[in-house]
Amino acid sequence: MTTFIDEVISDFLSRHSQNLVNTVVILPSKRAGAFFTKKLRLHLEGQFTFLPKTLSIEELIEDISGLTAASSTQLQVELYQVYLRECPEDEPENFLSFLGWAQTLIGDFNEIDRHLIPQESFFDYLSAVKELNQWSTEQPTELISNYLKFWRSVKTYYSAFTKHLIEKGIAYQGMLYRESVSRIESYLNNDQNNYIFCGFNALNRAEQQLIRTFLQREGTHIYWDLDPYFRTGQNRIAHTFISKYLEEWSELKANSTLLPQAQSNFNTPKTIKSIGIAQNIGQIKYVGQILESFSPDDINDTAVVLGDEGLLLPLLNSLPPGVKTVNVTMGLSLDQISQAAFFETWFQLQINKRDSEYYYKDVLALLDQPYAIALLGGSRNLLKAKITSENLIYLKPQELVAHNQAVNLLFEDWKDASQAAITASLNLIDQLKAIMQAEQKWIELEFLAAFERLFNQLGDLNASYPYFNTVKTLRQFYRDLLQKETLDFKGDPYQGLQIMGVLESRVIDFKHVIITSLNEGTLPSGKSQNSFIPFDLKIEYNLPTYREKDAIYAYHFFRLLQRAETAHLLFNNEASGLNSGEKSRFLLQLATDSEALYHYSESTASASVKIEPPKLKAVSKTPELIESLKKHARSGFSPSALTTYIRNPIDFYYKYVLGIEELEEVEDTIAHNTLGTVVHESLEQLYKPYLNEVLSPAILQNLLKQCDAEVSRQFELCYNIGNIKTGKNLIIFNVAKQFVRNFLQAELVQLEAGSEILITGLELKFETQIRPDLKLKGTVDRMDRVDGTLRILDYKTGRVEAGELVIKDWETLITDYKKQSKAFQVLCYALMLSKEKSLPEQAEAGIISFKNLGRGFLKLSESKETSITPELLETFEVYLNKLIDEILDINTPFIEKEV
Numbered sequence: 072m073t074t075f076i077d078e079v080i081s082d083f084l085s086r087h088s089q090n091l092v093n094t095v096v097i098l099p100s101k102r103a104g105a106f107f108t109k110k111l112r113l114h115l116e117g118q119f120t121f122l123p124k125t126l127s128i129e130e131l132i133e134d135i136s137g138l139t140a141a142s143s144t145q146l147q148v149e150l151y152q153v154y155l156r157e158c159p160e161d162e163p164e165n166f167l168s169f170l171g172w173a174q175t176l177i178g179d180f181n182e183i184d185r186h187l188i189p190q191e192s193f194f195d196y197l198s199a200v201k202e203l204n205q206w207s208t209e210q211p212t213e214l215i216s217n218y219l220k221f222w223r224s225v226k227t228y229y230s231a232f233t234k235h236l237i238e239k240g241i242a243y244q245g246m247l248y249r250e251s252v253s254r255i256e257s258y259l260n261n262d263q264n265n266y267i268f269c270g271f272n273a274l275n276r277a278e279q280q281l282i283r284t285f286l287q288r289e290g291t292h293i294y295w296d297l298d299p300y301f302r303t304g305q306n307r308i309a310h311t312f313i314s315k316y317l318e319e320w321s322e323l324k325a326n327s328t329l330l331p332q333a334q335s336n337f338n339t340p341k342t343i344k345s346i347g348i349a350q351n352i353g354q355i356k357y358v359g360q361i362l363e364s365f366s367p368d369d370i371n372d373t374a375v376v377l378g379d380e381g382l383l384l385p386l387l388n389s390l391p392p393g394v395k396t397v398n399v400t401m402g403l404s405l406d407q408i409s410q411a412a413f414f415e416t417w418f419q420l421q422i423n424k425r426d427s428e429y430y431y432k433d434v435l436a437l438l439d440q441p442y443a444i445a446l447l448g449g450s451r452n453l454l455k456a457k458i459t460s461e462n463l464i465y466l467k468p469q470e471l472v473a474h475n476q477a478v479n480l481l482f483e484d485w486k487d488a489s490q491a492a493i494t495a496s497l498n499l500i501d502q503l504k505a506i507m508q509a510e511q512k513w514i515e516l517e518f519l520a521a522f523e524r525l526f527n528q529l530g531d532l533n534a535s536y537p538y539f540n541t542v543k544t545l546r547q548f549y550r551d552l553l554q555k556e557t558l559d560f561k562g563d564p565y566q567g568l569q570i571m572g573v574l575e576s577r578v579i580d581f582k583h584v585i586i587t588s589l590n591e592g593t594l595p596s597g598k599s600q601n602s603f604i605p606f607d608l609k610i611e612y613n614l615p616t617y618r619e620k621d622a623i624y625a626y627h628f629f630r631l632l633q634r635a636e637t638a639h640l641l642f643n644n645e646a647s648g649l650n651s652g653e654k655s656r657f658l659l660q661l662a663t664d665s666e667a668l669y670h671y672s673e674s675t676a677s678a679s680v681k682i683e684p685p686k687l688k689a690v691s692k693t694p695e696l697i698e699s700l701k702k703h704a705r706s707g708f709s710p711s712a713l714t715t716y717i718r719n720p721i722d723f724y725y726k727y728v729l730g731i732e733e734l735e736e737v738e739d740t741i742a743h744n745t746l747g748t749v750v751h752e753s754l755e756q757l758y759k760p761y762l763n764e765v766l767s768p769a770i771l772q773n774l775l776k777q778c779d780a781e782v783s784r785q786f787e788l789c790y791n792i793g794n795i796k797t798g799k800n801l802i803i804f805n806v807a808k809q810f811v812r813n814f815l816q817a818e819l820v821q822l823e824a825g826s827e828i829l830i831t832g833l834e835l836k837f838e839t840q841i842r843p844d845l846k847l848k849g850t851v852d853r854m855d856r857v858d859g860t861l862r863i864l865d866y867k868t869g870r871v872e873a874g875e876l877v878i879k880d881w882e883t884l885i886t887d888y889k890k891q892s893k894a895f896q897v898l899c900y901a902l903m904l905s906k907e908k909s910l911p912e913q914a915e916a917g918i919i920s921f922k923n924l925g926r927g928f929l930k931l932s933e934s935k936e937t938s939i940t941p942e943l944l945e946t947f948e949v950y951l952n953k954l955i956d957e958i959l960d961i962n963t964p965f966i967e968k969e970v
Contacts, residue, residue, distance in 0.1 A: 075578060079270075080114050095265070096123050097268045098125060099270050100574070101130075103578035106579050108122060129244075132251045132281070137250070137254065140241070140247060143174065143555070144555075147173045149236060150228070153231045167544045167547060172603075177243060180233075183614075184243075184249040185277050186276040187277055197225065255281055256284070270577055272313060272623065272626045273623045293327050295316075296578070297626075309629045336634045339669065341637065341669045343632065343671045344637075346641050346642075347641075347676070348677060358585055367393070374568075375585045383407065396568065399560040399571075405554075413437075489533050489544065504523075529545065580634040584631050586638070588641070589640050590653060594628065595621040690724055717895070719888075721966070721968075746807055765829050766818070782808045786804060828855055830853065841906065852865050862917070862928065863916040867918050869922060870923050894931055914939040915930050917930040
């Protein structure tokens with residue numbers, strides 16, 4: 072395949088082969104320059120000569136201007152200095168608020184200068200437009216007045232800002248362009264080199280003027296890369312800019328070459344496949360499948376162009392084993408690596424602190440970060456255990472783990488000072504580097520070196536400017552630098568698979584091209600623009616809009632396909648959200664081209680992901696395990712243990728055989744089981760003085776008076792009382808009071824209706840021998856007699872329906888947790904009670920549901936019979952023994968159920 076660079080070099084050598092050392096080649100990017108130099112070496116193989124100098128257009132502009140390009144972070148700080156000095160308001164915005172609009176304003180200054188817009192008339196026009204938009208017959212509000220005052224001041228900010236930057240010898244990009252235009256004559260007077268420009272397409276007005284000035288000199292030449300197929304018809308959008316220059320620039324007559332000049336490289340027999348795939352990750356996985364079918368030689372001449380550069384990491388993780396060498400040109404942004412979350416979490420911890428105490432969720436989030444795990448070692452688990460066991464909501468970790476330097480460093484109070492934050496961050500990075508060095512984790516050391524550079528930049532800015540006065544402001548700049556700081560991949564730029572963004576593909580050609588994210592809004596990027604300049608004003612002053620941006624992307628897209636032999640064009644075809652699933656107009660243009668010689672096809676696909684169905688766990692029983700189970704059975708199974716087995720045998724195995732308890736967590740919001748405990752304990756303490764005493768309405772009236780105080784006392788015992796005064800906890804606290812109050816009122820109504828209630832037991836603990844190798848143990852919430860009938864009660868703060876206590880099928884009782892667990896539980900209580908003491912003829916068992924209190928006492932029943940009879944308990948005992956035999960059977964493994 073003959074590439075554009077090959078064509079340029081062939082023509083270039085025919086013109087300048089005798090004077091290479093005095094030639095400067097200007098290309099759109101540094102990467103293009105590297106490829107140009109490599110190809111030129113191949114063309115000159117065997118010859119001894121000095122190579123020409125290659126520069127990117129940005130390097131040339133900076134050289135001509137005599138100024139240094141400043142970072143966006145520094146520019147924002149410098150602009151704030153100017154803003155404070157020139158602001159007409161009595162109270163200018165603080166630095167953090169200023170950052171919300173500063174970058175956009177600098178972007179507009181940049182656009183104005185790059186296109187050499189007359190500043191005076193433009194800013195007058197802009198303020199007039201803003202004023203007209205706010206026109207009203209009514210007196211303007213203070214907000215609108217301040218808004219208009221700001222726009223009248225923009226011209227002043229621009230003039231003062233550019234003057235301020237020139238004094239410092241620095242500039243933003245547009246300012247470099249404007250300054251280079253003013254200095255080009257003197258620059259060329261002192262320069263005797265020949266200049267070659269190649270591969271350019273859309274040029275801003277400053278670039279146009281500069282290049283035209285160069286072209287007026289003998290020895291300057293420009294090469295355009297545009298296929299003749301794009302000069303007519305519906306494809307003309309890709310030729311928008313170059314056509315304009317060819318028509319308008321008189322300097323191009325003798326000094327311009329359009330490559331290719333006659334024959335089309337684009338409209339030739341080639342294979343172009345448009346493939347719709349659901350979601351971005353699906354596209355990336357499918358890229359891996361495409362590459363699996365490529366030979367090693369094909370991969371060496373393949374480019375994967377990411378329409379969405381945020382997909383770089385997923386792509387690197389999806390490459391097939393056959394891809395041995397990869398060259399990534401875009402660099403990996405630091406904000407894409409998981410370790411960046413550590414510093415974000417650390418900043419958040421400090422920002423959220425209250426009176427030098429940290430919120431437990433922020434502490435736990437930080438403790439779960441890999442850097443914290445590496446730094447703290449065993450102290451981390453100790454700290455987490457104390458937080459959860461003591462249910463600490465706000466805390467000082469240093470007080471929980473004393474004499475620990477790592478904990479002190481991680482949880483040092485920065486006092487909301489930016490310098491303290493930077494110093495702590497650099498100290499922590501030093502400690503982590505020592506740890507990673509000892510463990511020989513070289514990639515982690517690269518990450519830490521990048522973070523060290525970032526915080527050193529913040530330190531330099533903080534030392535030079537007085538505006539980084541809070542941690543929140545520092546975090547804003549940390550985020551800004553995080554997006555710009557990249558980890559460059561080291562590899563051979565000319566070998567293996569090439570992974571790049573759209574703009575990095577300029578000038579370079581590949582035999583095989585794979586492009587992702589070809590959706591409207593991504594390629595092309597659509598109408599979104601971050602600018603204060605209204606659309607009509609951009610049109611008036613010939614500033615670029617989304618239309619020009621579309622033309623730029625069209626050129627890059629079709630140029631990528633121009634010399635390729637195969638192209639796979641992937642897009643997201645899932646319609647979920649605005650613009651999602653809408654394929655790029657570029658694909659529609661390829662599909663509707665009536666003159667096409669290339670083979671274009673459309674299809675849908677899905678990435679082949681091997682999904683194995685979840686396998687249910689099974690644990691075989693060994694003699695040792697059976698012996699352990701028999702020991703448990705002899706000491707006593709509780710009804711809740713047996714219902715756990717019914718629900719899921721594997722959970723029973725984990726909890727009651729292995730002894731693995733549920734993870735203890737801090738209760739920021741009162742948990743359901745804590746609510747249940749408070750209600751149970753409150754009722755026990757209220758009724759305890761009246762045990763074995765017939766209740767009266769007067770007693771219930773007295774209990775109602777004590778209700779709120781008792782619930783508060785129980786919350787204080789079970790939960791930190793200071794945390795129930797606001798939010799959800801206050802609601803749950805009031806729910807607990809209402810539950811207890813409603814229960815007492817229901818009993819009062821029952822008494823006033825003539826019923827007799829005698830409480831015979833509260834929170835009764837039973838441990839009953841059912842058979843020689845089995846005990847049942849449990850706690851009955853309440854036993855009483857109502858009008859002579861014994862009742863065995865279990866309280867439930869959740870909702871229980873009467874149907875859950877109806878026995879329809881005894882087999883279901885020991886197999887279906889959802890339908891029969893409540894019935895199983897109260898039958899266990901009734902059986903234990905009958906073994907301890909014989910039950911009277913009139914005995915019932917059931918549940919009081921506080922969320923279904925209107926239904927009263929929900930009774931256990933079989934065939935509409937609610938009495939607990941000996942026959943009922945005998946039948947239950949048969950099925951209970953069947954369940955126990957299954958648990959103790961060595962041939963019946965613990966098999967996981969789908970819950």
